[in-house]
Amino acid sequence: MQYLEGRKYVVQGIFLVVALIFLTRLFFMQVLDGTYKLAADKNTLQRLVQTPYRGLIYDRKNELLVQNTPVYDLMVVPREVQQLDSARFCELLQIPLEDLRSSLRAAKKYSRNKPSPVVQNLTTPDLAAISDRLSDFPGFRIQARMARAYRTPNLAHALGYVGAITPAFLEKPKYAKYRPGENVGISGLESYYEETLMGRRGVQYKMVNVRGIEKGKFRDGEFDTLSVAGQDLHLSIDAELQAYGEQLLAGRRGSIVAIDPKTGEILAFVSAPHYDPKLLSGKGSGNRYMALLNDPNRPLFDRPLMATYPPGSVFKLVNELVALQLGVVTPYTPFECNQRLVRCTHRHERPSNVSIAIKQSCNPYFYQVLQAAVVRGQAPNKYDDARIGLGQWQKMVKSFGLGEKLGVDMSQEKRGLIPSPEFYDKKFFNKKENRQHRWSYRNVYSLSIGQGEIGITGLQMANVLATIANRGWYYTPHFVRSIGNGGPLPQYRERHYTAVDTTLFKHIIPGMMQVVDGNGGTGNLASLAQFGISVAGKTGTVQNPHGFDHATFAGFAPVNNPQIAISVFIENSGFGGTSAAPAAGLMIEKYLRGKVAPHRKNWENWVMYGDFTKHLKN
CATH class of the missing domain: 3.90.1310.10 (Penicillin-binding protein 2a (Domain 2))
Known part of the structure; x- marks a missing residue:
């Protein structure tokens, strides 16, 4: 018993020592948190x-x-x-008295015991001018x-x-x-x-x-x-390519996005108009930010990620792939250029197969392609049939990374829109009559040529072309190829496959090559055949109810070993073949050859200074 009694006192003693240590530690931690003030020689x-x-x-x-x-x-x-001498202090710092008072009010609101800023971004000469006299003002200190x-x-x-x-x-x-x-x-x-x-x-x-x-x-x-x-x-950005792209679009509105299809790495990311990043750093950056914010040209607006446009004829490629997957067309299916269905922009040879249709960008052909994909006799009436078919179409199109955020390593990315049956239910609901108006393919056919309610970003369009270049898969586009000594974030190493079989992509590429290098192709101004570089692409002209149409081009090169996929949007610039296509060709040449040939400087001048809509004004 005495032995046990002795152990009890030992245990109690240990607990007492531990408690004292804990309390001592707690006391010092409270001191560290600024709860208590130490008094030792003041x-x-x-x-x-x-x-x-x-x-x-x-x-x-x-x-x-x-x-x-x-x-x-x-x-x-x-x-x-x-006892702050405010007038003397403001004279030393060369700041208005009201600014000082405002800073002190904000500091007190935040914390009376923690430091808050009064004046920021002082330079070394600024510091030298005040450091010797700052000791006259207790409570103020310099933080580097x-x-x-x-x-x-x-x-x-x-x-x-x-x-x-x-x-x-x-x-x-x-x-x-x-x-x-x-x-x-x-x-x-x-x-x-x-x-x-x-x-x-x-x-x-x-x-x-x-x-x-x-x-x-x-x-x-x-x-x-x-x-x-x-x-x-x-x-992953190529600084030289980026600078060249910003030079090409200087003075215009639009975007250029270039991606390495094999990795998903973003090579160029041009938003026009642009601004110098130095404007938002250093003293006075707040005033410069407000000037940019109030600029009517909206230079702060991130067009490749935030501007959504109808993709125009570039979207015909996606519709063709979906129809091929559904088995409702083959690469050799002929459709007549029947302009009673939808207007075609120019006269051309009969679209007896998909290659000719892509080369000539025949609107009636692709009207009938999407009609075959949506209207498949899955319901007894045309309304329910269109509703079912459009839902299946939407799901397949979204597998291309459209209508959802791709997941690029930027926070302000927009989803765009691939309309669903529910979207059209809401659109055709008559609030005044409080009843649903039914809709059929004739109400949504503009989707067949990339118009109507559909909207995609420049980044999404470039990614679609990267997917075609890879024959059916893509890596999520991203800017950072390595963090420290490691690689990119894990999500940028995962392949994403579309709902279209990879064996079907080969059927649209010959027509895309004819767009650029074929006789009479709509994208001849993007051709680099003179340098032995094969380019596959598609032009687009996006209807704009507020002014001149927008111009688009999207493509990739070289065809058999793709190293760059690119999308170009130039607002209010008319036909994609006359403005966006040459811009894309110059960018591809710059990246693959490292330079632009001297004899092609005239095309640089055309893209930078040309009046793309002159023929539309006459």
């Missing part, structure tokens, strides 16, 4: 967050696109401010950080930008660890890969006196943690 504890070095961004050839540059922020801890510096005037829409975190961001759980004054990716790749680029913060605890003069580390740095630098991003 010293206070200062918690300094060490912002990590943000990851860099490179292009596919390891050319540096985005780097970091040092800037300084003047921070305030409201609790430590003592790294800001983004862009080494390219291009790719602004993809890169996005970094800015000071806003109060709205701070309220989101995702940004709970951020503090006022810290930078965060606002848009583009900077936002999508924020956690990767940001790294991990570190913390240092220092003793300072009431004048802010450092008195040494707290407990020899026992509670300090080191920051971990963010990881670098290596993009």
Whole structure:
């Protein structure tokens, strides 16, 4: 019993020691959180967050696109401010009194014990001008950080930008660890890969006196943690091709997207009009942002991801593949160019097979192709039959990555629209009469030529061509080919197959080649046959009720070993063959040959400065 009694006291003693250690630790952690103030020769504890070095961004050839540059922020801890001489302080900082008052109000609202920004993006000369006199103002201190510096005037829409975190961001759980004054990716790749680029913060605890003069580390740095630098991003973007594409569309509205079909890597991502990413960094960036936001040309609008257009005749390729899969046509099925069904834009040879129909872009032919796919006698009346057939068509079309977000590594991607039977039920519902009007193929036939309610993005169109180039599969398009020393995110390594058998894609490619290199093809201005490069493509002219039609072209090259798939949209530019096709040809030439032949400079000038609609005005 005495033995057991002795063990009881030993155990109790151990618990007592553990409790004391825990309470001591808790006390110091409370001190670290700023709950208590240490009184030791009038010293206070200062918690300094060490912002990590943000990851860099490179292009596919390891050319540096985005780097970091040092800037300084003047921070305030409201609790430590003592009898501030506001007029003298504003004179030192060269800021309006109202700006100071506004910053102090925001700082107090956030926290009286944590630092908040007063003036941001001070340069080294700015810092030198105030550092000697700043000790006269307790509660204010300088915090160094790294800001983004862009080494390219291009790719602004993809890169996005970094800015000071806003109060709205701070309220989101995702940004709970951020503090006022810290930078965060606002848009583009900077936002999508924020956690990767940001790294991990570190913390240092220092003793300072009431004048802010450092008195040494707290407990020899026992509670300090080191920051971990963010990881670098290596993009698939070809910086030279990107710059060339932005040059071609300068002064116009539209987009160019180029993809490597074998990997899904995005080679060029042009949104026109564009802007220099440097405008949204450094001092005064807020004012420049507002100027861009209010620009009537909408340079901030990311057209390849956010602008949805009817695809025009390029979509005929998808409809043909769906009809082949359903077995309602063969590559040799003839349809007459019957203009009582739908108007054809020009006279041409009889479309006795799909290759001729694609080459000549015969509207009545593809009217009958989609009719064969939708109206298949699956119901006793034409309304139910069309409804069933259209539902099956929609499901197959969406397998091409249309009507849904592809999942590119950018957050603002739009879905586009591949209309469903339910869509038309809603469209033809008469609210005044409170009854449903039935619809048939005649109400939706415009889908056969890529018009009507259908809408896709430039990125989706380029991906469709990459899918055709691969004969039936694609990788999700993406910008980042490697993170640090690793590869892309796992989702960009997975193949996606369409609902169309891979053996059927070969039947549309000869006609696509005739579009570009055939006698009388609608896309002859995209031809690179003189360089021994075979191009397969399709032109499109998109009806626009608000002005001149939009021009499109989509294609890939070389045909037997595809290395680039491309889509071009140029708004209000008339026929795709006269504007979008030459732009695509120049881009393909630039990528595959590394240069554009001198004798083709006239086509550069045509794309950049030509009046594409001159013949439409007469």
